[in-house]
Amino acid sequence: MDMGRLDGKRALVTAAGQGIGRASVLAMAAEGAQVFATDINEAALAGLGDGIEAFVLDVRDPDSVAQGMARARPDVLFNCAGFVHHGSVLEAQDEEWDFALDLNVRSMFRTMRAALPGMLERGGGSIINMSSACSSVIGAPNRFIYGTTKAAVIGMTKSVAVDFITRGIRCNCICPGTVESPSWHDRVKSLGEQVGSYEEALRQFVSRQPMGRVAKAEEIAALVVYLASDESAFTTGQPFVIDGGWSG
Numbered sequence: 001m002d003m004g005r006l007d008g009k010r011a012l013v014t015a016a017g018q019g020i021g022r023a024s025v026l027a028m029a030a031e032g033a034q035v036f037a038t039d040i041n042e043a044a045l046a047g048l049g050d051g052i053e054a055f056v057l058d059v060r061d062p063d064s065v066a067q068g069m070a071r072a073r074p075d076v077l078f079n080c081a082g083f084v085h086h087g088s089v090l091e092a093q094d095e096e097w098d099f100a101l102d103l104n105v106r107s108m109f110r111t112m113r114a115a116l117p118g119m120l121e122r123g124g125g126s127i128i129n130m131s132s133a134c135s136s137v138i139g140a141p142n143r144f145i146y147g148t149t150k151a152a153v154i155g156m157t158k159s160v161a162v163d164f165i166t167r168g169i170r171c172n173c174i175c176p177g178t179v180e181s182p183s184w185h186d187r188v189k190s191l192g193e194q195v196g197s198y199e200e201a202l203r204q205f206v207s208r209q210p211m212g213r214v215a216k217a218e219e220i221a222a223l224v225v226y227l228a229s230d231e232s233a234f235t236t237g238q239p240f241v242i243d244g245g246w247s248g
């Protein structure tokens with residue numbers, strides 16, 4: 001039997017019900033990892049297949065995070081949960097700011113703090129945080145709150161990487177351009193209401209991608225597998241931009 005690139009590793013994924021999280025669960029399982037697929041939406045976790053353990057984990061709830069980490073004892077933690085608010089600094093609402101800082105940034109502090117002691121005890125681990133090309137890499141129109149939180153993810157990633165670099169822990173983050181996913185389809189629909197049609201909104205989203213298309217979730221999942229595996233053993237503290245040349 002072929003060896004999988006993630007044989008023997010236990011991997012926990014947040015926001016695994018759809019989009020990049022779900023694609024990453026399937027890709028890591030295909031490479032031999034024992035995968036724990038978690039999401040706030042239980043129904044979305046259905047149908048992932050045999051051998052993948054799926055359970056509800058709300059990254060905004062410290063008890064839920066603690067229980068999830070105790071159950072999974074992950075060697076690989078993929079912090080994928082995040083939400084996109086629309087608008088410039090002038091439209092941003094305090095409640096949106098609080099929500100996004102909690103879901104996009106503080107949640108990763110919670111999960112990393114809960115997962116790290118076990119990783120250290122077992123002698124190593126790989127943490128992969130979901131940032132975005134829209135962050136400190138590039139400014140995107142009407143992504144004030146989102147870009148700010150995703151820039152914070154890069155800083156947090158570097159900080160964790162440097163603190164644990166001699167103790168077997170690696171921490172990297174991923175900065176995708178636009179990726180096809182259910183929430184992206186919702187964003188196209190809502191832009192369509194402003195610009196006249198779904199087709200025009202789609203044209204605007206695609207036109208900012210120099211390759212003339214958006215990414216498939218599986219293309220991001222391939223990078224997740226690499227960062228989870230020992231193939232990436234010499235990399236830590238890095239933002240990995242995977243954006244079809246958007247910021248290039």
Ligand SMILES: NC(=O)c1ccc[n+]([C@@H]2O[C@H](COP(=O)([O-])OP(=O)(O)OC[C@H]3O[C@@H](n4cnc5c(N)ncnc54)[C@H](O)[C@@H]3O)[C@@H](O)[C@H]2O)c1
Nearest residue numbers: 015017019020040041058059080081082132178179181183
């Ligand atoms: N799609 C893109 O274009 C794109 C680009 C760059 C970065 N990202 C980032 O990738 C990540 C995933 O985005 P996507 O578009 O692939 O998926 P998505 O937005 O379609 O799905 C998000 C999932 O997160 C879950 N979720 C929401 N709140 C949660 C909570 N409190 N705890 C646990 N799970 C929760 C939802 O139930 C849902 O299944 C996000 O962090 C997003 O910011 C996406």
